[in-house]
Amino acid sequence: MNTSTKIRIDLPLVLPDVQGDHDHCIARLNAALLGRPGIEQVHIKSGEANTPVLCVHYQPETISLQRVRELVQAAGAELTAKYGHLSTRIERALHARSARALADRLRAVPGVHEAEVSPSGAVTVEYERALVSEEALRSVLSEPGAVPSAGASSGTNTAAPAQHIVVPNKAERHDDHDHAGHDHGERFPHPEGKEGDHEHAHGGIFGENSELIFASVAGALLAVGWLIGRYGSGPDWLPLGCYIAAYGFGGFYTTKEAVENILARRFEIDTLMLVAAVGAAALGQWAEGALLLFLFSLGHSLEHYAMGRARRAIEALAKLAPETANVRRDGQLVEVPVGELQPGDIVAVRPNERLPADGVVTVGTSSVNQAPVTGESVPIDKQPVPDPQAAIASFDRVPAEHRVFAGTINGGGAIDVMVARRAEQSTMARVVKMVTDAEAQRSPTQHFTDRFEKLFVPSVLGLVALLLFAWVVIDEPFVDSFYRAMAVLVAASPCALAISVPSAVLSGVARAARGGVLVKGGAPLENLGTLSSIAFDKTGTLTEGKPKLTDVVTATGASEPDLLAVALAVEEHSDHPLAAAVIAGAKERLGNQPKAVASHVKSITGRGVQAMVDGEQVHIAKPVYFTENANAALPKDVDDANRNLVEQGRTTMIVRKGAKFLGVIGVMDTPRPVAGEVMAALRGLGIERLIMISGDNQQVADAVAKSVGLTEAKGDLMPEQKVVAIKELRTKHGKVAMVGDGVNDAPAMANATVGIAMGAAGSDVALETADVALMADDLSQLPFAVGLSRSTSRVIKQNLWVSLGVVAVLIPATIMGLNIGTAVLFHEGSTLLVVVNALRLLAYNDKLGGKTTASDSAQVKS
Template identity: 60%
Template sequence: MVVHNNLGGSHTVSKSEQPTQIRRPRGERSHSGVFQSLLGHRAELIFALVCGLVLAVGWLGPKVGLMSNKSAFFFLLGAYFFGGYFALREAIAKIVSGVFQVDFLMIAAAVGAAALGEWAEGAFLLFLFAIGHALEQYAMTRAKDSIAALADLAPDVARVRCGEDIQEIALDALKIGDIVIVRSNERIPADGFVTRGTSAVNQAPITGESAPVDKRPVEDVVVTRANPDKTSAEHHVFAGSINGAGSLEIEVSRLSADTTLARVIDMVSSAETRQSPTQSFTRKFERIFVPLVIGLAIATSLSFLVFDETVADSFYRAMAVLVAASPCALAIATPSAVLSGIARAARGGVVIKGGAPLEALGRVEAVAFDKTGTLTEGEPKLVDIVPNEGSNEEELLSVAAAVESLSDHPLAEAVVRDASRRLGAPVSPATEFSSLTGRGVSAIVKGKPVHIGKSDLFAEIPGAPIPAGLDARAKDLANCGRTTMIVRHGDRYLGVIGLMDAPRKAARPVIARLRELGIRRMMMISGDNQRVADAVAGEIGLDEAFGNLMPEDKVVRIAEISKSGGVAMVGDGVNDAPALANATVGIAMGAAGSDVALETADVALMADDLETLPFAVGLSRSTSRIIRQNLFVSLGVVGFLIPATLLGLGIGPAVVVHEGSTLAVVANALRLLGYDTSFQSNLSR
């Protein structure tokens, strides 16, 4: 396809061009060579099946009189080639690097069987090992494909408006400030903000949100362009999300390599190579265990010197020990579960940066929350309107909004916004506005002075004192965590209004769900005063709240909590960065589009949606549980087979049990790819 850039030039773009590439996870086999070139990624599986076919012919041929034993030998030799080719390549590569692993044990056992003249049993061993490893690789590929599919979310090209023309250009040719045209049902090619058009955008591939998010143009393009990362959700769009029925024009705010999608792909791919504590343990275990097995096999092969048996019997049993003790299932037990867990999390809008935080989150029993923007909406709202005797709600709101409309304080903006919605009509004009720093404000409305502020203000200015009943009501509201404003118009007290950063609707059910998942202690650490923190904590069901904390105080508090066990810290990843970094697991909310949140946290909830937290915790707990199950099975099988083979269990049965356990742990791990998130929809109801 020939496309044009904004400068009038052109170049050819192939469909394979992508700005971001998935890195190959460490530990994945690479069977490059002539057979891989001819047969592709299924080469190992094809070789295993051919091994089984020629083995069957070589074993059954002489029994049914179709061929001589000499002819059958060449079929068994072919089975050795097809069954051992990839295992031998892997074993040689490991031996060259000074590592003896399971591939070496399999090859040694097969060679030993051949030395005993048991070619059919040796070929059967290689066949089961090859088919088991091929199916294991196929199963692991399913998990990796779930991650690699992220790279296919972005389209190959973007339509860019250039004056009156619309030109198609490659994604990596997009520049900040380009205007991209996105038609209905198309994938959005870049991060940016909407400048024209309205639509509902499906952001599930990026943030995990189940419902499409309505998008509309920004009010001021120049202001938004100066700080695009502060754009609200109704204006901001992400590369890889899917447009709905409307058409949109989007101004690009990030280069293709810097989009949220590109960063998620990079971090999830990197997470595959970051080992969990259990993975590190099993690798160390293998390095010690395999040489011990080789030593045990050598000792067993010499048992004819002690016991009354032939050299052949001792050698055969030694080969069976090599098979039985091979920790194949142990080697794959943890990485298969970790990879599946990370892949499932990514599909649900949660980025987990490796096996360590995945396992750690599965074990924590305490969670600490930031308040503002995490448990609450992040902006104050007018929640209480208490008219005084002789006044009414309409008069109280009208006068308060008239005065506060002249202030730029966030609380004033909340009063004006919410009062206007309730009144449904323009407020009366105010004049001669004055800010009484730390106490309140004053102005003139309808020719009379208006004072709005705390009770202390009215003790300092001339006029009637606050009525006892109204003062008591204001104190009650303050004790409930409200920011209170008493309003006096002339000599008349109109009433008191209370503002609060209201808890998210999902907060209480999320806290309840976390308790069901086994979180025993939940608390809030906040910079707000203790009274406000206690009020919010009580409303949503937290165990305790710590207020009046500076960022450095939060770090100290997290350290204290960590002494009694692991703790996860949930915040927005910006002002909570120090606390997130010092917690056992740092969890950033609303990480989509936020560089700080993505870089700081161990776990990033891409959507600004508290409901994804139970999903992340539940998935991590399921992963930890499956890892424990897999370790129990893999170690249990090895613990059973070693004495069983020493006591006479043959190579064939040992291989069946051994390879069966390997496939069992992989199948168990792959269950994580289907982890259920139905509870999230229940929380939203």
Template identity: 60%
Template sequence: MTEHIRLDLPLLLPTIPNEADRCVERLLAELTERDGVAEAHVIAALGDEPAKLCVHYDPEKVGLAQIRKAARAAGAALTARFGHLVWQVEGIEQERRARTVGETLSRLEGVFEAQATASGALRVEFDRSLIDEARVSSALASLGVGRRDSDMSATADLAASDVPAAAPHPVLADKQAPDHGEDADHSHEGGEGAGHAHGGIFGSNTELYFALISGVTLAVGFALSWTGAAPEAISTALYLAAYFFGGFFTVREAIDSLKLRRFEIDTLMLVAAAGAAALGEFAEGALLLFLFSLGHALEHYAMGRAKKAIEALAELAPQTAVVRRGSTTEEIPVEALVIGEIVVVKPNERLPADGFVIEGTSSVNQAPVTGESVPVDKQPVPDAAAAAAAADSVAATSRIFAGTINGSGALAIQVTRLASETTLAKVVKMVSEAETQKSPTQRFTDRFERIFVPLVLGLVVILLFAGAVIDEPFSATFYRAMAVLVAASPCALAIATPSAVLSGVARAARGGVLVKGGGPLENLGGLSAIAFDKTGTLTEGRPRVTDVVVAAGATEQELLQTAVAVEAHSDHPLAAAIVRDGTERLNGLPQKATDLKSITGRGVEAVVDGQLVHIGRDELFAEAGGTPLPQEVKASADELRAQGRTIMIIRQGARYLGVIGLMDTPRETAPATTARLRELGITRMIMLSGDATPVAKAVAASVGIEDAWGDLMPEDKVEAIKKLRTEEGKVAMVGDGVNDAPALATATVGIAMGAAGSDVALETADVALMADDLAKLPFAVDLSRRTRRIIRQNVFVSMGVVAVLLPATILGLGIGPAVIAHEGSTLIVVFNALRLLAFREVPFIRQERIAEERTA
């Protein structure tokens, strides 16, 4: 029976009762709907203790990553007491070793979850009040595992002091602010594990050298025995040497597994080799350990190729930067850069930091971060002080990312993020963390192994008594039982899924798509329904004023002056469009507005010239009271809506001034993208929008989507996703990762557009399209489907080999052929998975042709 764990996590919740109620309700609803969560409730704050989230969950089905995601979407934050670290380590040679390391750390007091991978990624969730990073490092050292030097020099150290004090329900001044207590903790302290970071006397290749030495001593011993050129004792001594070198790492892993009271594949192999020695078959036992260790070493080498694809991301940013200070420049390490400094970048150099252009023009190759195939033209911001005050709002034509490549022009960049907080640094950290998130198939195979291995041992015990049924000497019966041990060991199964997930995540990152683990990678490829946000996803997100309809008794000048005055204080995209386009039409200066208040989902109100002004949709005026909406104004609004416009009605005091119509331009790539998604098997696509239903339907039709749901508030989008999940089973949501955070968290797979530079998008989504390019979505879906196919192929091969070898060895197949087939299957699944690194996306020119053909 699967164990359910109770976990109490300190929370930060808003103080406003209504907000708190909504946050709590959303948080609990999101969690209890997760497969594997038995119960979730919030324990109220008591005295100095903050509110606590109590979750009863099955760690085999759901993890703390999903709990953190739900908390963020609900506007809550887990406090700094809940530690979350991601390290790169050395000393983990293969997947079974990684599993042992993870389970050993999981048994430490204060550790909630621990996962390690064969690529050297380690993720630990822990309670800072019970255990610290030094204790984790010490535990790793006892296993011969240590942090890499490059990881120990990282500077992203987010201490507990970075988090607001845990007062009862403290106000979150900005719900989009990063939750420092959850970020990866790259401590500078190497701990005792630092001395174990090289894998043995031959460095990281020690296992391979030991395997080769085992093979050489085996070959020499066999040659001497076959030719009779030396006494048999010498051959036996050489076979024993082969045993030592071939079984060195296997013995270490078997001992660690037995400490955890778990029988692993390594244990089975050792028993088989010891059995062969007991029968005097030293040559076959040595051959078994030689091939087994060689297979592990080659597996380690092959997995290293995928690992290097990820490590290459971290090496994109330069180590130094040229800083302009006064009239001079000097070169300093990128770690020493501070926010606000001016960095000078020469032509064809890599950019050392995130920031914005203040001088110079150039084309920048952003492919290393966003996956964009065409360089992006960059120009200076019009106002550096304003840009520094709102760095996240800087236009894409001026924003710069560390690790990208400058073109032919020199640039001066103002730094907006520390080296440890750049978009590239966060991508590297999140990709490393993604490796540790198990996919559904991997969870299944892990559970299968735990049941299958003891069954194999039981079968072997039964086979040892075969002499009571058939007439054969015990030596033959014992040999057969040892051969069955080799044949039934599911080595290939253990690596089948992790190798594919690692390769898939690495390939996606190289293409500008951040996939946060095996779960989203598998789920994305298994979907048949996708919901899209409208603004900024299917459209450009840059609406323009198309119509100005003046009410009786008002003038266009009066209407625009009032609208521009009010909307100048709002940061909504529609407000920006009214200010930009309205100002161009004005003959004079706009009026001054004060006391701006936002009415969520309806509009805004402010005071202009001593009178209360309301700007928004029809519903706003029914809620605000006052003079009812005149029939002629309503008719004008309805007509504009029927043409696909978003409308804004303006009322000053008791007088209606008129209607402004706006339209957001659909993305040029949207029709081709939806056509390609249908070709990939996405049978249902829905657009969700806060705009009126006619507007939503008009935009949806223009991009090839038949189903559009309009008039949706943010909470309505969450309900829409829940409805779709009920109808379709699994559904993805594509949005901008800010306003759509709750809906992204509710979907089976949340996909954020234009995540580069956006903390909220990177943290909330399961899949992040780094570029603001919808065309990357088919690439992500196609890669996911290819990954699912390779995982199925690998599982079929690994299980198929066991299914064939098991009866074959029972019927007399020897240990030698069995171990060759056994290790061969392991290498087949690893190299099959590596094919994902060479995956090529369908050229978008072909996608456009597909869209044209469908239109025709």
């Protein structure tokens, strides 16, 4: 019978340019390897040292380990040499249509496989190196007309490179890791100076508010012309002069962008609006044409403002860390740039200063305001860590009272911090990078509106062309047919539709980031806002994750010191949370009594641990382990003691040494104090099913579920059974979210519609694997995330109804004779309405128990 063996290799070593497991190169790598004889399965999983790893299952009878390594290395090197990934940022916010046009322009370049551009300026491109270079792609972004100019935008460079943050995976290197054959240089080069020496001023004579000022002047001229014409208080030519001047101010940026679009061979809505305004002037309807250009220019500038505001909310995160740090060197304090800090450096942080780097406290005590990173509104007490060098080597496992993050604010005590990560690897830098990537990911509704527009716009143009010839069919002058066609053109332009979804998604992502919640794009934001089922892991999620030894019941003929000595000897070799509880409790109860020594310690997956103590084999395992083994039946007194403890909600472990049972150990992990309140808040938000999936026995699961107010509990689940449980929930209830720590729960989270990781600050694997990351280890952030997503979904639906509803009403109304002026008012009014509605999300506030759950209450000082 064939047996399968598996090898795990760090993914960044195979594909150094690939960050996420959704990249197309992952599928290409799988396809390249699965076709080889002897290779059964290839997939991505989270490694033990917080590194995404490539897991290859192979048959050693067919293919050797060395050959598997060679194939993986060759396939990875071939893909890395063939495909490149560019991530940059346009130095200003874009209109949604401009962003889509730029993405289409990039996709049209031979060799580009995928390109996404966010209205806030984030650009991601996957390309084939043999067909196009990164320099060529950057030059496309720098070409005149590639990025339509706008007076309401900010910045000076058309395509200046962003601050690209490369995040190496700091994993332990195992023997089966392949280290050869790949370049680990900077993934995204940073050319100095202006890119391509191209400078393109967007601000105009009044800076970034130029278009808004021009639109306001156009509106004032329009109002003056209308008043003079209505009351006849001036010469006859004056109203017309005011309207023509309004054309100049209101149409300046529209004309500029239309010309750029035409030069780039694009026919956008801006061009349609300009054609309609010229048509109105040709018909002598100067006032209506001026009104059109005024409102369109005003709406355009406010749309840019909306995108820019969402973008600035995100960019503000990147500016939280200070630029310099005071480092202790040779007994002196030396001020150095933050970018030069290295792991192991000791940084002095004065009271009320921002921390310059992720690290651990070595000297001093203080309270640190972590709201900028985690969203916690209450400062966290910090104290020195016993072994700083060991702590920075496993930074994500360091207790919260020792660990600090770049960008957070020190309280009243002076502290020394040992740097754990370089500036570009800090939690804050990674959040900024991931939020930037999330900006370029379109939501399902956005994909729908894009597809709809591609069908709708040509249909409208066809309808307008037919209406131009209405005078041939019906008895009316050509002027009337032309006027009607222009009115329909204005009414049917999907301006509001184009901006409705991206403005809401960007505002939602930005608001979440400010509240200590990282949402990776529009898809998880929308999905979290529409699902009605949430599954929770128990340990560390619903409970404190710090169980205590509460009960020790000995079997007949055994003593408590013997039982605890054996348990202590074995569990000291484990890093499981339950083991820590047993160790702490056993040491406290044993005092100075002699200790036993364990060897050959081996984990029993999902059941317990076995070892050798005093020459006898010891098993410390869940009761189910002994019922599964016919030769290890529990004695009646041990079985009765176990049942009694389980009924009290304890997690139990049976201890057997050789053929003799020593007794039962009971530990208890208490629910988080806010858990019940959080569940009530979630039910109030419309979450109907709150389910716990746990590896603990069913009785313990039921006890915890009842105490916090869950609707269902599933216990006795192995890791693979948790995945099955999530799949069953999705089949039965549709969308389902999974809340866990992002490490042990990664497989279940990956199979949920939305994976939510708690305590993601400082945890590489939680940030990598989750769709939504709660930066603080605070369950009360969950209602904020769900509530914000619910609000975002409502705003998206409202915007779609408004934008599509106005178009659906205006098209038949203009065909029936509605004038251009009224159509313009409703059309541009709907655009302004959806923008303002989306911006409301930036002010979203959710309170739990009367306390703000986000960081709004924190006074962040520069």
